[in-house]
Amino acid sequence: MNSIILLSVLGLGNLFLGFRRSNRLLLPAAMLMLVVVLGVNFLDWGTSQSFFNDMLVIDNFSVAFTAIVVLTALLLLPFSQKYVQDGEANLAEYYSLLLFSLVGAIMIVAYNHLLMLFLGIETLSIAMYVLAGSEKRSLRSNEAALKYFLMGSFTTGILLFGMALVYGATGTFVLRDISFAVQNPVNASLIPMLYIGMLLMLIGMGFKVSAAPFHFWTPDVYEGTPTFFTAFMSTVVKAAGFAAFLKLLVQAFPAASAQGLWLPTLTAMCALTLLVGNVGAVTQTSAKRMLAYSSVSHAGYLLIGLVAFNGQLEGASANGIFFYSLAYSIATVAAFGVLKLVSDARSREDYNGLNGLAKTNPLLAFVLTVAMLSLAGIPLTGGFFGKFFVFSAAVEKGYIGLVIFAVVMSMVSIYYYLRPIIAMYMRDADDEATATAVPVSGFQSGALLVLALLTVVLGVLPGLLAGIL
């Protein structure tokens, strides 16, 4: 709760900093704010408090996912330094919108009442609609903003209709009470309405976390959005979305009768997402669009964690999702960070734009390699143990076929994750732009090293964070 209050107040404070003529204070101030929020967040560890008549519940689960989203945002911020150097006029607003959308992310990992889920998703999304369109003169950014906005509000409509039907059938918005009403139905004629509502909510959440067949907006939106905000979208929004999804299933629909309906649906969505994400990424020529498809495929791996449902916010399923989200967020921030630096300097986002990077910027090439290996799930990186925990949770529940399919799909993913590495290490610069070094500030080098280090630490000592929930 402290982190929500702090982020809202600091976000407003940040807007006032924007009145100053100079941009230089904004980045350090925003980072300092996030460090403070991260520290304050851990004060709630080990407690279980509820706020606003049980609408929000802060427990270990919400603290852990809040830590992921705040840490991700913190490590991402250094890559916005180009905006500071270019004297971007609206930088204070960008940072404030990021802080406000983090408030939304925290609300949806801590909700206990569907109203908070709705408000959190909207707080998160409305800020992202604006940021997606932040390059006002670029038609690609305009298009991404419009698509994201129309899809997002359409999805919200579906989610809300689901909530309304569930409310009609159960008479409550509180997760535990919904679960009770599902298990002890008062009026048998309302049961179809309950399940239709549940499926509509499932579809709504599927859109939000970009699971196939509701993923089609993702590649376009991620490609058109300015890279810095794409990174935020594909990490913070996804991690928080999956935490909210897990919480919804665990606390509102754990009943066997409800599971009989959503578990097969989710399993099918999971297999389809893995297929579409991985096969879609293979054919891309733009590294940014490849990362967009890769984020769809990672939604598939996270869905395996949901399918391995054990009815509580702890144990193999929740821990798998936590570890996977953390490893995925860190690797994705590193990948988008390098891509942002390279595309700012070379004005291109395809694989060939990375040619010869190992010679001109060994550090960038090394960090991008670590990130790609982690996303592909190669041992000694965080991504390997993320996949390991999620898969073993699913095997325990007997989903052998699904896990074999996922392993085959992650072999496919090695193909497209190796393409940037080949471009960087084995190809020579093909023109003047790729022969010159990409400018990297000391600050950004530091952030990149921290990201690479975290990925390796998670891969070598997974015991530090495995099983903390």
Add this chain to the structure above:
Amino acid sequence: MDQNIPQVIQTVPLQYYVFFAAALFSIGVLGVLTRRNAIIIFMCVELMLNAVNVLLTAFSAYRADANGQIFVFFIMAVAAAEVAVGLAIIVMIYRNLQNTDVNLLNRLKF
């Protein structure tokens, strides 16, 4: 008026509200999927949200539970915020393209 509002709402059977809201919602969904003008798509989304509002109000009145109607206030407030952002995005696009047809937006390919 000597009757209070929940009683007035209850003079119509509950399933009529459900069918009405489902019809409104379906019209909204069809509109989003078939129309090509960004503003009309946007109006269809609003129609979907209002279908939800009708449904929540009816359930709330029938169950004598205020939660549903309070939810409606939040939906209206958030929808207003969404309208502000959405129209700003559409105006931004109109400035660049002099049009709001979503088919013209094809820089990003599947």
